[in-house]
Amino acid sequence: MTGKVPDDLLRVSDLAPQTLVELLDLAVGMKQEPLGWERDLRGGAIGCVFEKPSTRTRVSLAVAAHRLGMAAIVLNRGELQLGHGESVGDTVRVLSSYLDAITVRTFDHAVVEQMADAASVPVINALSNTHHPCQSLADLLTLREHFGTLAGMTAAFIGDGTSNTCNSFLAACAASGMHLTIAAPPGYETDEDILEEARSLMAQTGGSVSLTTEPIEAVGAAQAVYAEVWVPMDKGHEREERTERLAAYRVDDALLAHAPREAVAMHCLPATRGQEITSEVLDGPRSLVWRQAQNRLPTAQAVLHTFITTARRCTA
Template sequence: MTRHFLRDDDVTPAEQAEILQLALELKKDRFAEKPLAGPQTVAVIFDKSSTRTRVSFAVGIADLGGTPLIISTANSQLGGKETPSDTARVLERMVAAIVWRTYGQAGLTEMAEGTTVPVINALSDDFHPCQLLADLLTITEKRGHLAGLTLTFLGDGACNMAQSYLLAGATAGMHVRIASPAGYTPSEQVVADAAAIAAQTGGSVALFTDPVAAVSGSDVVVTDTWVSMGKEEEKAARVAELGAYRVDSELMAHAASDALFMHCLPADRGYEVTAEVIDGPQSIIWDEAENRLHAQKALMVWLLAQNAR
């Protein structure tokens, strides 16, 4: 059966650790693996604008000996005349893998069900699993381990980043806290899935409304934009409702003294995070951004090896 990476719990705890270890090795020796030599082509499809995802996948595919084929759905049949499954059946005859940055998770699921090459979720409305691999890699570099660490996400708990933190953090054996107001809580099913994983890994998941209580003693503090793509018209309401969850130096003071600050970027400075935090000594956002390259390369190497068996 073809292995895909559509959400964070598509890999087991042992598999997640294996991918992260491979990412560490590839960061030390960037051109050590060439599974796409030929060169083979990887289709990288964008429904949404992108900086880090586009660059990291294009560079990573080239590093692995392949050729990235960047496709905009605005200039293709996908999402118009053709279904995801039909597109996948065409692409699988020409490419080694498919990467898709899109809106609905259902389209990714349909595409994966219709193809024999691995499909990678480069972002959907529900999850951002490639970003989480990069984030876990960055934390591992800074702390040497993941299990037992407490990570707090503040802001829109229903966003893709919060939901991926629940699943990926639980898989890594972390204690994941989500702090958000009513109406911005994660999916009940995602929380239940993460709790079930945490019960096996020794981690935990918890939901908070009080940002200070959530951050207290945390090893890692994370936030994300309050206004995701497609929700620009909601900005005024979101700023009013999420303002108490802004990460500033006063809030960071409640975390562990050596707590790390993370943000997947782009950041709306002055809204979800202040400049003094994002540019401060606890911030590791630039390492986090670079690690998209190394984590995604490791993921592609791992998936291609799994599907070659």
């Protein structure tokens, strides 16, 4: 890999555009030949520290590790001394002496940053409240497979502009030179610092980001229309308010009728059918959702291989 690989993957913006392209290229190769790299890291292990439930992230990381000849050890907070008073730093220092990488799925992004500060092996953010980089890599691979290119593409994100998926997809669009419109109701706008960071990179890559409160306006030129769950795991107490405020932001056939004929629908899953996306769209001919889920595996494999082999070279 010629692009610079950072020590950790905490946010999509940790990856330089060239490094991102090379990761996607590697994922393509791993998707075509899943066991072609099984000797490279044989005998190693990754830790999966999960404080949130998971389906796609947990399984894709475990299978990716297996295809690289590695063990994946799932660690729930209640099973660790973290749940009994040990500090994050002390836990991670010990785990670093056993593992080749630590993946973490948690609530507060500060926990991921604390782990990265304390660890001597790569830390991979498998989801925090503000960033979801592993999902966005799968999103980009899916779009590149379908359309053949990313630079110059147009996309719309419909719903909660404050979500971790929106933040990471925005950063992914910025690195790829894509044009993104975010349609969100008042009070659900993307953080201004995250927007400014994306705009700064887009000035170099040729991308752009615009904001609106109108879903129909957002999808008017969009080749990809992205929906996401309205009530994430940590927002259950806001269910009634969110359901009411986001009701006009459902991705359905009526909304897609305002998009170009080639437009596709995306969703990071799990989906609440009939809320943020209808079954007709989710299971319909314009849906790329199931390929997105499938692509979580080769992109996870590419991330683990890239970060672990880079770290090993640096410590050799």
